[in-house]
Amino acid sequence: MKTLKGRGVSRGLACGAAFIYRPAEYEPRESYFPKGLISEKLSEWRGARDAAAKELDALIGALSDVDAEKASIFTAQKEILLDEEIEGLVDDAIEKKRAMPDYAVSLAFDEFILLVEKSGDALIAERADDLRDVRRRLIRNLWGEEDRSLGSLLRPAVIVARDLFPSDTVLLNKEKTLGIITERGSDTSHTAIIARSLEIPAAVGVYGATDAFNSWWYDADKKLYNSLVTPQALEYITYVNKLYTEGLLASEFTNFTSDQYNEATYANRIAATAGAWWDGV
Structure with a gap:
């Protein structure tokens, strides 16, 4: 085990x-297009952005009346999607470097993700996940793929x-x-x-x-x-869940450190325990 x-x-x-x-990996390779296609590639990138915005609008609309907090996540992502600074970086990569739209999106978002992760603030660093999510949505639309989520x-x-x-x-x-x-x-x-x-x-x-x-x-x-859903396994977890529900298991028992365990034991807040001698309990 x-x-x-x-x-x-x-x-x-x-x-x-x-x-x-x-989840599907959306990692475009470094690629460029020949001269004379700048307008076409800009149009592809903006079309993907518009499609991504429609998807986010649909999610916001579906969640707004049900769970405003969840809807706010997608509202924040739409703000990232339409951010003028990110848009400018993608436009520059297409116009000046002739980078393919998917690679241009990757370059722009990766630059912002790196900045956010180096902020030194844990809460700000967590927002890098929103940037990655928007990046994936854009590239998926550029590649013409359908959305696949855990909701299904x-x-x-x-x-x-x-x-x-x-x-x-x-x-x-x-x-x-x-x-x-x-x-x-x-x-x-x-x-x-x-x-x-x-x-x-x-x-x-x-x-x-x-x-x-x-x-x-x-x-x-x-x-x-x-093997995790055999009758024996289900019987065991059902019993443990019963103890937990009845308050006979410490609410934080899955997170106990050795120090917390010892403190609770010495304070007579633990009546019984199960463990192995090599765990020090």
Whole structure:
């Protein structure tokens, strides 16, 4: 059995099949166009921007009356999309360097992402995810591809990903999302904020998670099953969830450090515990 560690950012317990989410990669290669096509390429870039703006408007309209906080995420992204400074950088890359529109978008947004990440302010640095999200949306439209999101998840599962973009988290289907595990993220990331608002158990900073979850096996009849949803596993997690719901488990037990555990023990706030001697508990 492999044990992974991370930081819990939304309380709760979850058990189910792991859905490894690997979003489409939109990484254009360095490419340029011949002379005489500047107007055409500018038109392509502005057409993709207009298409992206329509998508964001649709999301804002659909969410405004249901969840204003979620709608505000896409409102902020539309402001990024229409930012005059970013627009100027893309225009310059097309007009002066003759960079293909997708590569021009990548150059402009990557410059801003680097600046934001180097700000030294954790909250500002988190906004780099919004920039990446808008960048992906623009390039996807330039490539003429359809939008694919976690909102179309078919079966209940624990979502495991390197990271989730803001648009991924906002469009999550609560009924199908049992829990969230990401390799990146923090307490102030979109993943953490949305997970808490939807009361979905979540952990971030779980390095190696996307490579570790391989719980699918074949039984003797060659039927595929998931070892995490066997009757025994479900019986166990149901019992632990009962203890948690009844308040018999410390609310922060998944995040306890050794010091916190020792402090609670010495203060007689722990009646029983389970652990191994090599863990020091």
